[in-house]
Amino acid sequence: xxxxxxxxxxxxxxxxxxxxxxxxxxxxxxxxxxxxxxxxxxxxxxxxxxxxxxxxxxxxxxxxxxxxxxxxxxxxxxxxxxxxxxxxxxxxxxxxxxxxxxxxxxxxxxxxxxxxxxxxxxxxxxxxxxxxxxxxxxxxxxx
Amino acid sequence: xxxxxxxxxxxxxxxxxxxxxxxxxxxxxxxxxxxxxxxxxxxxxxxxxxxxxxxxxxxxxxxxxxxxxxxxxxxxxxxxxxxxxxxxxxxxxxxxxxxxxxxxxxxxxxxxxxxxxxxxxxxxxxxxxxxxxxxxxxxxxxx
DNA sequence: GTGTTTGCAAACGTTTTGCACAGGT
DNA sequence: ACCTGTGCAAAACGTTTGCAAACAC
Numbered sequence: 191x192x193x194x195x196x197x198x199x200x201x202x203x204x205x206x207x208x209x210x211x212x213x214x215x216x217x218x219x220x221x222x223x224x225x226x227x228x229x230x231x232x233x234x235x236x237x238x239x240x241x242x243x244x245x246x247x248x249x250x251x252x253x254x255x256x257x258x259x260x261x262x263x264x265x266x267x268x269x270x271x272x273x274x275x276x277x278x279x280x281x282x283x284x285x286x287x288x289x290x291x292x293x294x295x296x297x298x299x300x301x302x303x304x305x306x307x308x309x310x311x312x313x314x315x316x317x318x319x320x321x322x323x324x325x326x327x328x329x330x331x332x333x
Numbered sequence: 334x335x336x337x338x339x340x341x342x343x344x345x346x347x348x349x350x351x352x353x354x355x356x357x358x359x360x361x362x363x364x365x366x367x368x369x370x371x372x373x374x375x376x377x378x379x380x381x382x383x384x385x386x387x388x389x390x391x392x393x394x395x396x397x398x399x400x401x402x403x404x405x406x407x408x409x410x411x412x413x414x415x416x417x418x419x420x421x422x423x424x425x426x427x428x429x430x431x432x433x434x435x436x437x438x439x440x441x442x443x444x445x446x447x448x449x450x451x452x453x454x455x456x457x458x459x460x461x462x463x464x465x466x467x468x469x470x471x472x473x474x475x476x
Numbered sequence: 477g478t479g480t481t482t483g484c485a486a487a488c489g490t491t492t493t494g495c496a497c498a499g500g501t
Numbered sequence: 502a503c504c505t506g507t508g509c510a511a512a513a514c515g516t517t518t519g520c521a522a523a524c525a526c
Contacts, residue, residue, distance in 0.1 A: 196479085196480075196526090197480085198479090198480055198481065198524085198525050198526070199525070199526090200480090200481065200482080200524080200525075202481080202482075203481090218515090219515080219516080220515080232482095232483070233482090233483085234482075234483045234484065234485095235483095235516090236482085236483070236484080236485090236516090236517080236518085237481080237482060237483070239515095239516065239517070240481080240482085240517090241481090253401075255400035255401035256400070257398035257399070257400070257451050258396075258398035258404070260514090260515060260516090261401070261515085261516090271439065273439075273442065273443060273445045273447065275445065276448065282443045282445070283443065284439045284441065284442070284443060285441045285443065294452070295454075296414065296416075296427045296454060298427065298428045299416065299427070299454075299456070300416060300425045300426065300427060300428065301458065301459035301462075302416045302418065302425070302454070302456040302457060302458055302459065302462075303456045303457045303462055303467060304416065304454050304455075304456040305419065305455055305456040305457070306454070306455055306456070307452060307453065307454045307455070308400050308451075308452070308453045308455070309437070309450060309451070309452045309453075310450065310451045310452075311437075311438075311439060311442075311445070311447050311449070311450045312447075312448055312449055312450070312451070313442070313445040313446045313447040313448040313449070314445060314446045314448070315444065315445055316444035316445065319444075319445075319446055324446060339501090339504090339505075340505090341499085341500050341501070341504095341505055341506065342500070342501090343499085343500075343505090343506060343507080345506080345507075346506090361490090362490080362491080363489095363490080375507090375508070376507085376508085377507070377508045377509065377510095378491090378508095379491090379492080379493085379507080379508070379509080379510095380506080380507060380508070382490095382491065382492075383492090383506080383507085384506090387506095403489085403490065403491090404490085404491085
């Protein structure tokens with residue numbers, strides 16, 4: 191609402207979005223920097239950050255501010271949750287259906303108006319499970 | 334399991350824990366530093382960080398790594414969720430009951446073993462609601 | 477031509493670390 | 502006496518910003 195901003199078309203911005211949409215890895219700004227640099231060797235890290243911010247403002251990119259880690263970025267903006275591996279730090283999409291508002295809105299709000307929530311899961315990714323000798327079974331609450 | 338560590342009793346550690354348990358404000362390390370300094374003027378910020386880490390390891394302190402903000406600390410270790418104000422950044426406890434495992438464990442886990450989740454709410458705190466002219470009504474999803 | 481965007485480098489805020497010394501046990 | 506914990510300062514880390522030049526429109 192009431193926020194039209196002129197955006198110029200720059201190769202930097204285009205390549206950043208292309209690279210982000212071309213991976214499922216939820217890269218950090220630094221990882222994206224490395225990817226983009228292969229195609230635009232003179233790009234700077236500041237440009238990556240500035241464009242990610244712009245793309246996020248325009249709703250083309252999702253920002254994943256996960257607990258206790260660098261911000262990661264997601265080219266898929268449709269709502270879904272994430273799992274993070276506590277061992278290697280990788281982040282994956284969860285294909286499971288979202289929990290609806292009834293479930294994720296607290297009954298008591300301490301006087302706040304609740305606008306939304308962030309839900310994030312953590313555990314061990316398939317690779318780290320094997321590395322730690324866990325049986326790759328059903329995968330839910332195996333401890 | 335197999336992790337006994339000798340902890341010495343120091344006034345710094347004691348005061349840090351006392352101050353943290355004596356407030357409901359979920360202070361940052363810097364805020365705690367200011368509080369502790371009033372009683373121990375020569376304490377250093379590094380000591381605050383080191384002790385918060387130790388206290389967290391020992392299960393006496395909870396670390397709140399909220400999305401896109403500095404880490405805050407909570408002297409209450411019993412499980413509960415938090416709300417953060419998107420305007421002033423303050424953090425409050427939610428007295429509402431926790432959602433149980435059924436609700437917060439995804440059906441599909443992408444091969445991960447899920448060990449837990451983090452759920453955090455955001456919105457406007459009572460003070461900021463008034464400042465923005467919101468009617469202080471029931472308080473749920475008022476937009 | 478105008479105003480956005482870039483590359484570069486410096487600054488920033490939070491957290492961690494190296495080190496010699498103090499102090500708990 | 503041992504070795505953890507402290508204060509101090511510097512470094513590390515991810516991110517933001519100031520600036521002049523480059524470029525899109």
